Amino acid sequence: MERVPHWLRSIKKLKSIKTARQTSYALMGSRLHGLNGLNPEVSCKLWSTYVVPRLLFGLEIVNLSAKDISRLDIFCNNFLKQIQNLPARASNAGAYLLLGQLPIIALLHKKILITFGTIARSDSVENDLAKRQLSTKGKNSKSWLKMDKMLQCVIGVDVGGTNTDAVILQIDCKQPQVLSSAKSITTKDVTTGISHAILLAISQRNKQQELAIQRVNIGTTHFVxxxxxxxxxxxxxxxxxxxxxxxxxxxxxxxxxxxxxxxxxxxxxxxxxxxxxxxxxxxxxxxxxxxxxxxxxxxxxxxxxxxxxxxxxxxxxxxxxxxxxxxxxxxxxxxxxxxxxxxxxxxxxxxxxxxxxxxxxxxxxxxxxxxxxxxxxxxxxxxxxxxxxxxxxxxxxxxxxxxxxASGPTNSMRGAAFLSGIKDGVVVDIGGTTTDVGILRKGFPREASTEIKIGGVRTNFRMPDVHSIGLGGGSYVGQRKEDDRCVVTVGPRSAGYNIMNEAFIFQNDTSSCKMDCLTATDLAVAAGHSTLGNSANVSHLSRDLVEQGIQKIKSMVEIAIDSVKLSAEPLPVILVGGGGIILDIQKGLVGASELLFPSHFEVANAVGAALSQMSGSVEYVVHLGEEISEEDINAKTTNEMEINPGENYDDVKKRIRKAIMEEAIRKAKEDGIKFATDVAVKGGVDKETIIILEKSDNPITYLPGDATRINCKVVGDMQSVNEGTTVIIDEDFILPSEQTFANSSKFEKEQTEHIINTEKQDGIIEQSAPFINENNEWILSVYDIECIGIGAGILGCGGGGSPNLGKVLAKRAIIDGKQIKIVNPDTFFRYRSENNDLVALPAFMGAPYVVSEKLVSGEILTALQCMKDIFEVGQYQDGDLHSKDGVDIETGNGCTYIKDYAKNPKGDGGSITNLEGKKNIVGLMGAEIGGLNAIEPLLVGAELGLPVLDCDGMGRAFPELQMFCPFIYGAKPYPATLADDKGRRAVALHMDTAKDLETFFRQETIEMGCMAGIIFSTLTKSEVLNKTILLSYSRAWNLGNIIMTSRKEKKDPIEAIINLEDGKKLISGKITDVRRETTGGFSKGFVDVTGTESFSGQFLFIEFQNENLIARKSTEEKNNPPDVVACTPDLITIVDNDTAEPITTEMVRYGLRCSILVLPVADIMKTPRALEVVGPQAFGYPVNFIPVANYKQPKPVTS
Missing domain, CATH: 3.40.50 (Rossmann fold)
Incomplete structure (x- = not known):
């Protein structure tokens, strides 16, 4: 560099040091000195703000000698030691380190780089070099800045697979405002991309705005x-x-x-x-x-x-x-x-x-x-x-x-709603690798009511119901031959953050570009609806390739939109995400009433991240029994009896106990909300903005003292931090050009061959017609299992346990090559023996949520082997064993039983289905067509090679064994066997009544850990044909199929159910309260639903005992007691308001949006004889059963 004239250099040096010294002297009046002055930190801030700029003013254009630099260094060293009361002999480095300051030469080099950057960039920042004129505040303030001149802001960052987005959101105003935004390439080291995006966002704001950054919220798709x-x-x-x-x-x-x-x-x-x-x-x-x-x-x-x-x-x-x-x-x-x-x-x-x-x-x-x-x-x-x-x-x-x-979809949905102002619509977020599509309802993302699958993995997270496909701006475009024609494919493989190095439009030399690196963004530029990059680089692409590719992109997005919509009615579509440029919005989208590109659409995820709230949650166990006084209950009961002497004492006491328990639960949840609020406020949440997200009570069945788990969660906006932690953004940085930035990031080519099509991952199963073989056997497919699982969930009336576990095992059995067969009972028994060809009934007994935790471990097969052993080894006949060696048989109250029937090595080891002589188990049947118990016979059948009969013993799910239809109509409830995972086997040799069997096995089940496998007494041909509910698997399949078909065709699945079953919708709305209690080993409870839309102003109250038993309805008007609108044995079922997915009693929770349906029960279950056992009065409800509709015989699948 050419040396500057000596006189200019001298003037600059002398004037800068002189001016700096004068400034420091002037500040002495503000106590800018060591002894009895301001503390070193504040003094250093004043020094950095007022003295250093004057010291270095203009020196960036002067070629200083070593002597000149030494003079500057000495001046600074002396001053920094002075304000820290350090002796002159103290280390110079220590003087800087103690205050966290850079040496003066480093600051000078920084100014030189800034000057070069200013020259290199068209957007000059020269006016910012001498910008701040800052005054001091009161003596009690730790801050030396006037905070009221600064904008309180949050930086929101979204780190995607391809791009990193940043926004600066002002939060100290009535409505948060986006001050600036920026998009940068995601770098492999993450750091560079985030730094660059934030710096870009800062540089693009109004230069007159002073920012006080409260926090940085980062959302990332790295993990998903x-x-x-x-x-x-x-x-x-x-x-x-x-x-x-x-x-x-x-x-x-x-x-x-x-x-x-x-x-x-x-x-x-x-x-x-x-x-x-x-x-x-x-x-x-x-x-x-x-x-x-x-x-x-x-x-x-x-x-x-x-x-x-x-x-x-x-x-x-x-x-x-x-x-x-x-x-x-x-x-x-x-x-x-x-x-x-x-x-x-x-x-x-x-x-x-x-x-x-x-x-x-x-x-x-x-x-x-x-x-x-x-x-x-x-x-x-x-x-x-x-x-x-x-x-x-x-x-x-x-x-x-x-x-x-999986925070990306949530941030995207929240950001889209904020930016567009749309309350009801579809959000399409097109990134660099994937496209997420979800529904906005009343300004909030529609939440998945049941399970969520991420990458094909079932989870129970609460998050928006979002459909993802492998399409983004970086998606690779390919071609393949199909039926003698060339078909264009887009995705799911993607260039990801390597798009700058691979996409044709960003290359200086296209000679090295390979067609397998062609991206969706290249197609968009070639088609002319995007001006990104160099369009000349894609001018050679064939028109047919471009048109097919653009149409494929459009079709993929339309299919994704269609998959989340709940009706065929067009909805506004909000397009967000940087990859949105690959769509030609001029051509519109099928199913969209309008297309919206809101301002800052390309950084909606970052906006959503900036808007994120903080939660507070608590989870603890309370023992409600400790808060209930028996003396108090007795006293209140006595008082009530004096007022109403005609009532039954036990009934009054039960009612009072129930009311006290409900009040104890209400207070426990109220306390939980207070605790959760305290947690949130301590974490920095503004108490005035808090809303309740979850409040639930879940009894811990079989634990003493009415143990109940309380879960409460609240969310709210975060408060601005105090002045002492506020950060001020400097502008002394240099921003390289985007291309320079991209070129400096030396990435290795990222291969994404292993990306999986998320449609297949998320369990979308191709529909298929049932396959009936030449023997008139229905051979189940994976689709059939899915349909039966959904239908069984609905017919289970909230009980029977979730069918998901059974579906997992059944689908795995099919994939492993095992065959699951269902047969029509009439056809099956046409040539069967009345007394020797028997049907076994495998099922699980116990609390459904215990099954969801302990899963299964061969309990059913153990119970079946036990049944074989009592015939073969014990020589069972007419309620007794003829061979009793080593067996402890107990009797009492007309019952004969064995609490633990040890396995006997004398068995012949033959087929488990051969009981004795000519008596063989030739088929299986479901005890109930609800939940897991509808699937379990299919699993046992696949294991043993036996068919399952298209019938069951309840036509729904019921909580007790005596409610099994064959027992109601006189079938013997013995012999029956029960087994647990440890191999313990209980046997009912003789029971006077089915209720005795229920009592004995219920107690044994509790001792076995509240879950056991059971084999009911086998049924004969006539008992199956005359005392069971026929075609129940066909009914379940028909329900599941109509729901799956309605979803696919964008029709209302709930309406389809009602039309199929002659059922009735009682209400659609939101669950506003769930109360549970444990009585006699059963999970009992209450669900309150508040009506919405056409049901606004209506309230439905459901009571359940494992299964939903009775529903009462009322309006807002006072003194209007709820009317019974449905009761057992008709089927009361809770389904998701949009998808009709069944919701079991253990899955109901506060805030779920649902519909309550009532379906007719089979005629055999509503005769006077049956109603004595399964009607409302059998459960203690003093009401008469009125059928909702006439029962329609299901169409047999085998027909």
Whole structure:
């Protein structure tokens, strides 16, 4: 560089030091000195603001000598030591380090770089160099800035697979406002992309605006993309603490095969687990655990999931195992399932596996986030957005990445609603790799009411119901031959963040471009509806290729929109996301009443992240029985009897106890909301903005003291932080051009061959007609299982347990090549023997939610083997065993039974279906067509090669065994067998009544852990044909099929159900309260539904005992008692308001939007004889049964 004239150099140097010295002297009056002056930090701020700019003014254009620089350095050293009261001999470096200041030469170099950047950029920032004229505040303020001149802001960042978006959102105004936004390429190191996006957003704001950044909220698709694309995940060893339980359903059973093979680092069943009442299933074996961990370490696996049965109720064992592992292997990473989810083992274990597999990626990602903020000197808090639209701190996210891994769709939906102002419509978020489509209802994302699958994995997270497809701006475009013609494909493989290095339009030299790197964005530019990049680079593409590709993109989006819509009526479509440019909006979209591109549409995810709220939640167990005084109940009962002496004392006492219990539950939930609010406020939430997200009570069945688990969650907007933590954004940075930035990011080509089509992942099953073979046997397909599962959920009236577990096992059996057959009873028995060809009835007995936790472990086959043994070994006949060696037979109250029938080695080991002589089990039948018990006979049939008869014993689900239709009409309730996972076998040899069987087996089931497999007494040909509900599997399939078809055709599935069944919709609305209690081993409760839309002003109240039993309806008018509008034995069922997916009694929760339907029961279950057992009076309701409609015989599938 040419030297500046000596006189100019001297003047500049002398004037700058002189001016700086004069400024510092002038500030002495403001106590800018060491002894008895302002504290060093404040003095340093004043020094940096007023003295340093004058000291360095103009020196960026002067070529200083070493002597000149030394003079500047000495001046600064002396001053910084002075304000810190440091002696002159103190280290110069120490003077800077103590205050966190850069040496003066570093500041000078920074000014030189800024000057070069200013010259290089068209958007000059010269006027900003001398910008701030800041005054001091009062003596009691720690801040030296006038905060009232600054805009309180939140930075929202969305880190996608292709782009990183940033927005600056002003929050200190009536309606939050987007001040500026920016989009940058996501970099492999994460840090660079975030830094660049935030800097771009800051540079693009109004330069006169002073910003006070309160916090940075970051949402990322890194984690969900990792699951969808099967990359950057870590193998996990799963240790299930279960003892003998759940062994029929190993970990990863519900995972897609490819993802299971990617993540499965070994699965192990070990000692441990709890029964629902808190008893151990078996103790922990320390050596067994350590051996597993040691073997996993040898395989290079250091990430573990510990999942114990009923760990949400008792977490002790999981924590003990964690301590055991860490004592020998301290570097192990461990996820405990009780910290991830609630009861329902499959979903909780799935979530825990995903959580642990994501931890290394999460650690790397959050470090990148922090590095990015550090590089920008942003010391404000960092938050990550969660799946439900709230935020959490980085420490929590590091241990629970699964709670943040699907926040992208939530942020997108919230951002779209905010930017467009649309309350009801479809949101289409097109990113670089995927497109997410969801529904806005009344300004909020429609929440999935039941399960959510992510990457094909079933979870129980609460999040928007979003459909994803593998389409984005970076999606690769390909061609393949199909029927002698060339077909264009788009996605699901994507260039991702490598798009700048691969897309044709961004290349300087197209000679090296390969057609397998052609992207959807290239097609959009070639078609002329996007001006991005260099259009000349795609001018050579054939017109046919471009037109086919653009039409394919349009078709993919239209199909995705159609998949989430609930009716054929057109809706507004809000297009957001940077990939939106690949759509030609001039051509419109089928199903869209209008297309909206709101301002800042390309950064809607970041806007949603900035808007995120914080939650507060509590979960604890209360013992309501401790708060209820028997003396108080007795006193109130006596008083009531004096007023109404004609009433029954026990009835009055029961009513008073119920009222006191309801008040105790109400108060417990009210306290829970207060506790959750306190947690939220302590976390920084503005109390005035808090709303209730969840409040529920769940009795812990079979535990003493009316133990009830209280769950409460609230959300609200975060308060602005105090002045002391406010961060001011400087502008002394240099922004490279976008192309320079892209070129500086040397990425290796990212392969995404393993990305899976998310439509297949999310379980969309191709419809198929039932297959009937030449023997008139219905051979079930995966689609048939899905239909039967949905139908059984509806017919189960909320009980029978969730059919999901059965569906998982049945589908796996079909995939494994096993055959599941259903036959028409009339056809099947045409040539069968009346007395020798028997039908067995396998089922599960116990609390449905216990089954969802303990799963299954061969209990049914154990019970069936027990049935064979009492005939073959015990020589059972007429209610007694002729061979009683070693058998303890008990009698009492007309009952003969064995509490534990030990397995006898004398059995011949023959077929389990051969009972004695010519008596054989030739078929199976469902005890009830509700939930899991409708699926279990299909599983047993697949295992034994037996057909399942198209009939059942209840026509729905009922809570007690005496409600089994053949028992009502005189079939003997014995012999029957019961077995648990440990192999204990109870036998009912003789029972005077079916109620005696219920009483005996109910007590045995409780001792077995509230779940057991049961084999009812076998039925003969005439009993099946005359005493069961025929064609019940056909009814279930017809229901499931009409629902699946209605969804596909965009028709109302609820209306389709009503038309098929001659049923009635009682109400559509929102669940506003759920109350549960445990009585006699049953889960009893109440569900309150408040009507919406056409049912506004109406209220429905449901009572259930495992199954929904009675529904009462009222209006807002006072003194208008609720009328009974439906009752047992008619089928009262709760379904999702939009999809008609059945909702079981254990799944109902506050806030769900649902419809309540009533369907007619089979005629055989509403005769006077049947109503004595299953009518409303049998359950203690003093009402008469009035059928909702005449029962229509289902159309047999085999016809």
């Amino acid at each position: 993309n990792a699951v969808v694309q099967r990359k950057e995940l870590t193998k996990v060893t799963v240790i299930r603490l279960c003892g003998t339980a759940s062994r029929q359903v190993p970990p990863f059973s519900d995972f897609p095969p490819d993802l299971a093979s990617y993540l499965n680092g070994g699965t192990h069943f070990v000692g441990g687990g709890y029964q629902v009442d808190g008893r151990e299933i078996s103790p922990i074996d320390r050596l067994e655990v350590l051996k597993i961990v040691s073997e996993s370490y040898k395989e290079g696996i250091t990430n573990f999931v510990i999942c114990g049965i009923f760990s949400p109720l008792r977490k002790d064992q999981e924590e003990v195992v964690k301590t055991i592992i860490l004592s020998k292997f301290p570097d192990t990473s461990i996820t405990l399932s009780n910290e991830i989810g609630q009861t329902s083992l499959i979903e909780r274990e799935n979530a825990a596996i995903l959580n642990e597999s994501l931890k290394p990626l999460c650690k790397k990602t959050i470090k990148g986030f922090k590095d990015a903020l550090f590089s920008l000197r942003l010391t404000c808090p960092l938050y990550l957005t969660q799946n439900d639209g709230t935020v959490v701190g980085e420490e929590y996210a590091l241990e629970h990445p699964v709670c943040t891994f």
